[in-house]
Amino acid sequence: MNEPQTFADYVSDLDRFGANLAVAKRSFLKVERLTYRELRERSYQVANFLIASGVRPGDRVMVIAANSPRWVQLLLGALQIGVVVVPVDASSSRTTVLRFIAEVAPAMVFVEGDLGLGSRVGSAVHALDDLDRLIGTAPASAPGLEVTKESPAVIVFTSGTTAAPKGVVLSHANILEDVAGILERIEVQEDWRLLSVLPLSHMYEMSGSLAVLARGASIFYMPRVTPSAIAESMVDYRISVMLAIPQLLTLMLERIRQVADEQGRRASFERALTLARYLPFRARRILFHSVHRQLGGNLRLVVTGGAPIPIDVATTWELMGVLMVQGYGLTETSPILTGNGLSERRLDSAGKALYNVQLRIGPEGEIQAKGPTIFLGYLNNDEATREAFTDDGWFRTGDVGRLEDGWLHIQGRLKFVIVRSSGLKVFPEDVEVIADESTTWSAICIVGKKENDGESVVAVVTGDAPDHEIDREIATVNGRLASFQHIDAWRRWPEVDFPRTRLLKIDRRSVQDWVNEVAATSKSDARDVATDGDAVLHAVRQSLGHPTGALEDEDCLADIGLDSLRRLTVLSLLEERLGVTIRDDAIDVQTTIGDLRRLAGEGRAVEAPPRRARWPYWRAVRFVGNGLRETLIRAIVRIWVTTNVEGLEHLASLDGPAIFIFNHSDDFDGPVVYHALPVAIRRRLTVAMGDDVMRDHTMLALLARFCFAGFSFARSEPYLPSLKYVGTLLDDGWNVLVAPEGRLSTDGRLQPFKSGIGLLAVNYGVPIVPLKTIGLAGTVPLHAKWPRRRSTVTVRIGEPVRFGSDRDYEDVTTALHQIVEDL
Amino acid sequence: MRVHFHSVGGALLAVGVWSMIGIDLVDMKEFQRQLDIGGATFVRRAFGDAESVGSGASRLAGLWAAKEAIVKAASTTPWRLSDVVVVDDGSSLCGLVGDERFALTLRRQAGFVLALAVRLT
Numbered sequence: 001m002n003e004p005q006t007f008a009d010y011v012s013d014l015d016r017f018g019a020n021l022a023v024a025k026r027s028f029l030k031v032e033r034l035t036y037r038e039l040r041e042r043s044y045q046v047a048n049f050l051i052a053s054g055v056r057p058g059d060r061v062m063v064i065a066a067n068s069p070r071w072v073q074l075l076l077g078a079l080q081i082g083v084v085v086v087p088v089d090a091s092s093s094r095t096t097v098l099r100f101i102a103e104v105a106p107a108m109v110f111v112e113g114d115l116g117l118g119s120r121v122g123s124a125v126h127a128l129d130d131l132d133r134l135i136g137t138a139p140a141s142a143p144g145l146e147v148t149k150e151s152p153a154v155i156v157f158t159s160g161t162t163a164a165p166k167g168v169v170l171s172h173a174n175i176l177e178d179v180a181g182i183l184e185r186i187e188v189q190e191d192w193r194l195l196s197v198l199p200l201s202h203m204y205e206m207s208g209s210l211a212v213l214a215r216g217a218s219i220f221y222m223p224r225v226t227p228s229a230i231a232e233s234m235v236d237y238r239i240s241v242m243l244a245i246p247q248l249l250t251l252m253l254e255r256i257r258q259v260a261d262e263q264g265r266r267a268s269f270e271r272a273l274t275l276a277r278y279l280p281f282r283a284r285r286i287l288f289h290s291v292h293r294q295l296g297g298n299l300r301l302v303v304t305g306g307a308p309i310p311i312d313v314a315t316t317w318e319l320m321g322v323l324m325v326q327g328y329g330l331t332e333t334s335p336i337l338t339g340n341g342l343s344e345r346r347l348d349s350a351g352k353a354l355y356n357v358q359l360r361i362g363p364e365g366e367i368q369a370k371g372p373t374i375f376l377g378y379l380n381n382d383e384a385t386r387e388a389f390t391d392d393g394w395f396r397t398g399d400v401g402r403l404e405d406g407w408l409h410i411q412g413r414l415k416f417v418i419v420r421s422s423g424l425k426v427f428p429e430d431v432e433v434i435a436d437e438s439t440t441w442s443a444i445c446i447v448g449k450k451e452n453d454g455e456s457v458v459a460v461v462t463g464d465a466p467d468h469e470i471d472r473e474i475a476t477v478n479g480r481l482a483s484f485q486h487i488d489a490w491r492r493w494p495e496v497d498f499p500r501t502r503l504l505k506i507d508r509r510s511v512q513d514w515v516n517e518v519a520a521t522s523k524s525d526a527r528d529v530a531t532d533g534d535a536v537l538h539a540v541r542q543s544l545g546h547p548t549g550a551l552e553d554e555d556c557l558a559d560i561g562l563d564s565l566r567r568l569t570v571l572s573l574l575e576e577r578l579g580v581t582i583r584d585d586a587i588d589v590q591t592t593i594g595d596l597r598r599l600a601g602e603g604r605a606v607e608a609p610p611r612r613a614r615w616p617y618w619r620a621v622r623f624v625g626n627g628l629r630e631t632l633i634r635a636i637v638r639i640w641v642t643t644n645v646e647g648l649e650h651l652a653s654l655d656g657p658a659i660f661i662f663n664h665s666d667d668f669d670g671p672v673v674y675h676a677l678p679v680a681i682r683r684r685l686t687v688a689m690g691d692d693v694m695r696d697h698t699m700l701a702l703l704a705r706f707c708f709a710g711f712s713f714a715r716s717e718p719y720l721p722s723l724k725y726v727g728t729l730l731d732d733g734w735n736v737l738v739a740p741e742g743r744l745s746t747d748g749r750l751q752p753f754k755s756g757i758g759l760l761a762v763n764y765g766v767p768i769v770p771l772k773t774i775g776l777a778g779t780v781p782l783h784a785k786w787p788r789r790r791s792t793v794t795v796r797i798g799e800p801v802r803f804g805s806d807r808d809y810e811d812v813t814t815a816l817h818q819i820v821e822d823l
Numbered sequence: 824m825r826v827h828f829h830s831v832g833g834a835l836l837a838v839g840v841w842s843m844i845g846i847d848l849v850d851m852k853e854f855q856r857q858l859d860i861g862g863a864t865f866v867r868r869a870f871g872d873a874e875s876v877g878s879g880a881s882r883l884a885g886l887w888a889a890k891e892a893i894v895k896a897a898s899t900t901p902w903r904l905s906d907v908v909v910v911d912d913g914s915s916l917c918g919l920v921g922d923e924r925f926a927l928t929l930r931r932q933a934g935f936v937l938a939l940a941v942r943l944t
């Protein structure tokens with residue numbers, strides 16, 4: 001396949017995937033979803049809006065926001081006309097943002113929420129949420145500006161705590177070459193469903209997303225990236241692929257083991273892992289089907305990067321039937337340099353160089369690279385740019401590694417290599433691999449401390465184990481290390497956790513500085529322990545939002561300023577972090593922190609949402625089920641009902657999934673309406689059935705699922721899971737048939753609609769097609785078993801209608817009722 | 824809006840009447856902050872599905888104030904906040920907890936929402 005040479009080509013190519021879902025974000029209060037066609041059109045509108053606002057090619061647009069479809073729309077809109085995008089992590093402090101702004105002088109800044117930038121900035125500041133309004137009526141056609149491959153595309157500030165962050169300038173060619181390299185190594189499939197967990201301000205996520213979108217797959221964003229949100233989204237969206245950092249996989253694996261423990265199935269889990277070694281991938285997925293069910297049942301591939309993945313974690317995931325593909329790169333290299341492939345992969349290696357990348361190992365074992373993905377330079381910093389390259393023009397990664405038959409093995413960062421007075425080199429990562437296995441500390445970080453001659457190896461630990469236990473454990477670790485690697489001293493980090501980079505790696509530079517400066521002058525460091533890392537205190541502090549003095553177990557919630565609003569926030573946070581539900585009425589103004597901690601320990605686990613049957617949507621089931629419906633059921637319906645269909649021409653404008661609504665006048669109308677629709681639609685048409693019916697009538701439920709791809713829809717609270725499920729079906733390209741009256745009309749008159757239909761119309765933005773059956777009422781009246789009489793029925797199809805997300809759902813419900821009434 | 828705290832005569836009468844009235848004041852800024860921290864879980868715990876879907880922060884803040892006011896006016900403490908139902912029929916607001924009904928008024932001013940609930944027996 002020809003890869004696009006510029007972003008103008010890239011955007012134009014998106015049309016190939018037309019009605020496929022490109023990007024979606026479903027949060028509690030709103031839904032954003034864009035098909036490939038919409039994404040292309042909207043990005044054209046963004047481009048034309050930028051031009052009309054006076055933003056010129058080469059100008060910079062800064063985006064400080066969490067990932068969302070609008071973010072992607074803006075990215076593609078800007079890049080195709082040569083406007084440089086400067087992504088900034090949404091959690092950056094105001095000071096950092098102002099420093100970045102001073103550095104790049106953006107023509108326009110897009111923010112999420114209120115950063116209080118206001119008049120401090122000489123550029124136009126917009127809310128990203130306002131993008132749709134801003135682009136308003138801008139033309140949705142290609143602006144047709146020529147952009148050279150060598151011109152800058154993005155400026156990304158690298159993570160790090162140094163005073164002056166470096167802006168990495170990447171060109172159009174850099175990024176598109178990297179995307180081509182990724183796609184050559186990993187064959188992205190159109191049906192992939194990717195969960196986005198990393199910020200788009202990181203090149204790993206940006207290039208990864210661009211690669212996925214170049215092949216027509218779907219990306220799902222979350223309103224907030226928390227462990228519980230990830231777990232929920234994996235199930236809701238049936239995620240098949242993730243780009244992740246090793247830390248997340250370690251956490252998820254811990255959680256899986258914990259669940260196995262709670263169910264008393266830990267031993268059989270570990271036995272299954274042993275057995276899985278002899279099984280092919282497909283069989284492993286069956287063996288671990290209960291684990292896969294927790295993960296949404298569809299997770300097949302995780303691409304990891306950002307840090308080396310511990311080999312035992314990678315192995316365990318593979319034994320459970322999930323492919324682990326590791327890569328390596330830096331922001332300066334757009335970012336991927338090496339990667340494993342789906343078929344050819346090694347868990348202990350960062351993979352082989354991409355086809356367009358050359359690698360060599362330089363002096364001191366440093367990995368050096370050359371190729372079209374290497375960046376243009378650091379912004380306003382020629383000296384740093386010069387230092388980043390060798391005299392013969394190779395990019396210096398600063399990482400140490402070795403190449404074996406082309407397979408790259410990373411050993412650590414060059415600058416953190418600890419050089420002993422003997423000249424022997426200790427890689428902190430080598431010591432940490434062994435030390436990490438201990439549970440005496442929560443985390444450990446190995447750094448070098450400057451001595452008179454050379455450096456010594458210092459371990460910095462977190463956690464609250466007593467000193468003598470740590471002493472003993474350090475001795476054990478040393479026993480397993482080569483003598484030159486021995487830990488010489490240890491210190492306890494003064495806070496709960498180490499400072500971490502955006503990718504959650506320990507910020508080794510800060511720890512090293514602390515050991516060399518602060519800790520060196522303080523005598524009592526090892527005793528200076530401050531541990532209050534428990535979730536309860538953390539939640540209380542977060543909800544209060546301002547520093548508090550020491551909090552004691554006896555402190556009353558009211559006394560420390562927790563009103564009812566903040567108390568509910570604390571309970572919500574505990575539910576998310578610990579997975580326990582504490583009843584609202586279990587706490588009041590009298591409750592103390594100690595009580596809260598006890599309640600958190602006793603709280604019952606959060607109830608899992610009911611499982612949805614997936615089998616009705618399997619291809620094979622649909623094949624047989626549809627066949628049966630088209631022949632047998634259709635024939636039976638024809639015995640009793642002759643159907644005339646009017647208004648079929650209205651369906652011509654549909655180019656994606658839609659919701660079909662009809663008046664429920666007769667038990668027989670479901671099949672009649674179903675068959676009134678053209679084959680192209682009913683091949684992917686599912687029916688909402690009342691949950692009580694599906695529960696109480698097993699045979700009917702089976703028939704509905706098998707022949708009509710039916711699903712159960714709640715007729716009483718809670719509605720939300722059902723509404724969300726309709727969203728999932730629409731995302732998958734299913735048309736949905738609903739009777740919004742909720743139940744059969746007893747007198748043939750149209751009853752008021754349930755407001756759920758208004759919510760669906762407003763939140764999902766898909767067209768609603770009104771249908772009306774005339775003359776059917778009474779064929780099978782309520783509670784009758786068999787048709788009473790033959791009838792001739794007219795099914796009238798109205799014009800599809802769409803409602804904007806700013807409409808009130810109650811109004812929309814009433815409007816839809818009127819439309820069906822008037823048909 | 825002014826609230827006259829001294830308009831009720833005798834102390835005994837005051838106790839009787841005031842126990843039927845609940846007032847709650849919500850700072851929009853603070854509410855938005857708690858909404859950001861607590862996220863979907865917060866919304867789900869405070870409001871029923873039908874109440875919250877498609878609502879913005881401003882409407883939720885109003886709902887919250889209304890519910891808090893109702894809780895203060897109710898004779899029993901409801902099990903969960905989502906058991907307090909607020910009905911908006913366009914022209915007037917009313918609240919329900921179990922069998923008890925409440926009249927409601929909402930005022931929005933200068934970044935605050937004030938709710939007043941009166942138990943109707």
